[in-house]
Amino acid sequence: QxxxxxxGEGCPRKNADxxxxxxxxxxPSSPIIAVFKVFQQELDTKHDKYExxxxxxxxxxxxxxxxxxxxxxxxxxxxxxxxxxxxxVKLDAVRQKIGLIAEELRGEDIxxxxxxxxxxxxxxVEAVSFLHYIRHRSLISLEEINARLVFMRxxxxxxxxxxxxxxxxxxxxxxxxxxxxxxLGVADLTGELMRMxxxxxxxxxxxxxxxxxxxxxxxxxxxxxxxxxxxxEVSKKLHTLRQSLGKVEDACYALRVRGSEIPKHMLAxxxxxxxxxxxxxxGVV
Amino acid sequence: xxxxxxxxxxxxxxEQNAREILTVLQSVHQPSGFKEIPSKCAxxxxxxxxxxxxxxxxxxxxxxxxxxRFHEHWRFVLQRLAFLSAFVVYLESETLVTREEVxxxxxxxxxxxxxxxxxxxxxxxxxLIMASELSRLAVNSVTAGDYSRPLRISNFINELDSGFRxxxxxxxxxxxxxxxxxxxxxxxxxxxxxxSIRGLAxxxxxxxxx
Numbered sequence: 001q002x003x004x005x006x007x008g009e010g011c012p013r014k015n016a017d018x019x020x021x022x023x024x025x026x027x028p029s030s031p032i033i034a035v036f037k038v039f040q041q042e043l044d045t046k047h048d049k050y051e052x053x054x055x056x057x058x059x060x061x062x063x064x065x066x067x068x069x070x071x072x073x074x075x076x077x078x079x080x081x082x083x084x085x086x087x088x089v090k091l092d093a094v095r096q097k098i099g100l101i102a103e104e105l106r107g108e109d110i111x112x113x114x115x116x117x118x119x120x121x122x123x124x125v126e127a128v129s130f131l132h133y134i135r136h137r138s139l140i141s142l143e144e145i146n147a148r149l150v151f152m153r154x155x156x157x158x159x160x161x162x163x164x165x166x167x168x169x170x171x172x173x174x175x176x177x178x179x180x181x182x183x184l185g186v187a188d189l190t191g192e193l194m195r196m197x198x199x200x201x202x203x204x205x206x207x208x209x210x211x212x213x214x215x216x217x218x219x220x221x222x223x224x225x226x227x228x229x230x231x232x233e234v235s236k237k238l239h240t241l242r243q244s245l246g247k248v249e250d251a252c253y254a255l256r257v258r259g260s261e262i263p264k265h266m267l268a269x270x271x272x273x274x275x276x277x278x279x280x281x282x283g284v285v
Numbered sequence: 286x287x288x289x290x291x292x293x294x295x296x297x298x299x300e301q302n303a304r305e306i307l308t309v310l311q312s313v314h315q316p317s318g319f320k321e322i323p324s325k326c327a328x329x330x331x332x333x334x335x336x337x338x339x340x341x342x343x344x345x346x347x348x349x350x351x352x353x354r355f356h357e358h359w360r361f362v363l364q365r366l367a368f369l370s371a372f373v374v375y376l377e378s379e380t381l382v383t384r385e386e387v388x389x390x391x392x393x394x395x396x397x398x399x400x401x402x403x404x405x406x407x408x409x410x411x412x413l414i415m416a417s418e419l420s421r422l423a424v425n426s427v428t429a430g431d432y433s434r435p436l437r438i439s440n441f442i443n444e445l446d447s448g449f450r451x452x453x454x455x456x457x458x459x460x461x462x463x464x465x466x467x468x469x470x471x472x473x474x475x476x477x478x479x480x481s482i483r484g485l486a487x488x489x490x491x492x493x494x495x
Contacts, residue, residue, distance in 0.1 A: 032381055036448030042405050044453055109397060111353035 049104055050116050056100050057120030063094045064123040068192055071130050075200045075208075080134070087131050094124055099151040102175040110176075118181055125177060125185025130192055137211060139219065142182045149175040180231045187223065187237035190216055194244035197251055206255055213245075213252045220245045288347040292358045295343045302339060303365045306332045310372055314422060316429035322376050329373050330390075336366060337392035344393075344401040352401065360407060366391055367403065367411025372418055379437060381445065384408045406459050409449075413462045416442055420469040423476045432485045435476045446470050 067090045074080040101117050125145060132140035151173040177185075193212050200208040223238050309329050312318040318325070347355050370390045374382035387403055388395045394402040419442060423435040446466055454460040480486035 030444060032444045032448045033451070035381075035383065036451045039405055039409065039448075040451045040453065047453070047455060107398075109350065109353045111351060111356070114353075 046112075049108075050113055053101060053104055053113050053116035056097055056104070057117040060094055060097050060101075060117070060120030061123045063090060063097070064120070064127040067091055067094070067127040068130055071127075071134060072192070072196060072199065074134055075196060075203050075205065084131065084135060087127075091124075091128055091131065094127070095148060098124065098149055098175050099173065102149070102151060102173045103153070105175075106173065114178075121177055121181045122185040122188065125182055126188045126192065129186055129189045133189070133193065133215070137215070139186065139215070142177060142179060145177055145182065146174070149177070151175075180234070183223075183226070183231075183234050184237060186219065187234065187241055190219055190241050190244045194248050197248045201251060201255065209248065209251050209255060213248045216241075216245045216248055288355060289358065291346040292343065292355055295339055295346060296359050296362055299336065299339050299343070299359070299362045299366070302332065302336045303362055303369060306336075306369045307365075310369065310376070313376065314425040316425075319426070319429050319431060326373050326377050329369070333370075333390050337390075340392055340401065349400060352397065356404070363391075363403065364407050364410040364414065367408050368414035368418070369411075371411055371415040375415065375419065375441075379441065381412070381441070387411070409452075410459055410462055412445065413449075413459075413466055416445060416466055416469045420472045423473045427476060427480065432480055435473065435480060436486055439473045439477045442466075442470055442473055 067087050070083060070090065071087055074083050077083060098121070101120075105113065128145060128148075129140045132138070132144075153171045153173050193216060197209045197212045200212075220241055223234070223241055226234060227238075228235050306329050309325050309332065313322055313325060343359065367387050370387040371382045373390075374380065374386060382390075384403060384405065385395055387408060391403065394400045396402060397404075419438050423438045426432075426434040426438075449463055449466060452463075454463060477486065
């Protein structure tokens with residue numbers, strides 16, 4: 001134990017004197033202050049970049065979400081092609097934003113800033129894979145996604161006179177979606193596909209549910225195989241995925257068993273009431 | 286490829302190394318320990334050799350460009366090692382170790398592009414851990430009969446505090462750790478106050494103009 005326990009009570013030399021003395025010893029030209037000014041700049045620069053990435057990522061999220069809403073309308077319009085073309089245009093704009101992310105990340109360790117833009121990228125994966133499914137009835141691969149995230153930039157004159165093999169004035173910038181972000185985006189896609197399944201039934205389309213069911217089952221089986229070996233977020237989404245798959249499988253069951261008995265315009269109601277009554281744990285594979 | 290298991294094995298060894306160094310340095314808080322500060326610092330420096338070897342090994346366990354992907358694995362122990370480096374240097378010279386010096390002691394880089402490096406925030410966290418250790422040392426100095434050391438520690442910590450005030454911190458772990466600095470400052474001020482009202486404190490050689 002200390003001989004003189006530090007005492008706080010009854011301290012007449014109050015804080016004002018203490019602060020004065022403190023500042024007196026903080027010589028503005030002291031080496032410690034000088035070095036902390038450098039730290040200040042370093043931290044500010046990093047935080048500024050992080051914030052810029054957050055802002056771009058938010059734009060990516062919003063536009064990707066709007067594209068998804070747009071794509072849902074294909075089940076209720078006669079000419080799906082217009083919608084698909086519009087979605088292409090929107091996603092091109094999103095890709096340009098991702099190009100801005102790639103620029104910010106140039107020369108950086110992407111994992112230092114990953115949290116800033118992961119949400120936006122997952123949303124983009126969801127949107128682009130949704131469009132791909134509607135067109136091709138298959139799952140877009142990570143390679144295909146990354147192949148479209150290659151950007152050409154006209155380079156300003158390089159003052160260091162680098163001896164790169166690239167022609168003067170051009171530079172290739174790439175953005176790589178990580179396998180983890182890809183998986184998480186695809187997991188979210190299954191939720192949209194489940195919605196699409198329910199709404200397509202309501203529109204009298206009784207083929208789509210069965211196609212979707214098969215497709216979702218394959219995705220689900222893929223995720224099950226990964227199980228808990230992937231990132232933690234994937235395990236969480238696996239649970240939601242099972243629910244989505246369950247709803248779709250129940251929709252197919254109901255169609256198979258009772259589809260012919262129910263007027264088409266009431267089919268959707270049957271599914272929504274049946275699926276919401278169902279305990280999420282039941283009907284899970 | 287799973288890098289984490291190999292990384293974790295080396296980190297565990299590093300944590301053990303850090304505990305050994307801390308054990309050596311902790312003893313300066315005992316009254317008898319004060320006289321032995323130089324030899325304890327020398328011993329600690331010897332133990333840092335092992336740390337350098339381990340960190341050199343750690344570098345090989347993952348792709349060099351993915352430092353921040355795995356940073357969380359070693360963040361804690363690297364901050365401890367930064368603290369221990371700062372503590373040794375303070376005991377030796379009563380100055381603030383620079384980031385470059387810490388990197389040298391640990392055998393790592395300062396600049397990310399050059400390889401496995403010491404992130405500025407991990408360096409700062411280490412400095413803040415040292416501040417707590419110094420507030421404890423101020424108290425125990427008095428117990429051991431050294432009445433001038435607390436004044437020097439007080440000036441040093443106040444300067445650190447002024448430095449940290451320049452930083453624009455986000456609401457992250459570093460900021461929370463910085464929030465603890467004011468308690469260290471206060472504790473040391475109280476020690477200094479106790480000494481001064483009892484007439485036990487002399488102005489330190491590198492005096493402050495009042």
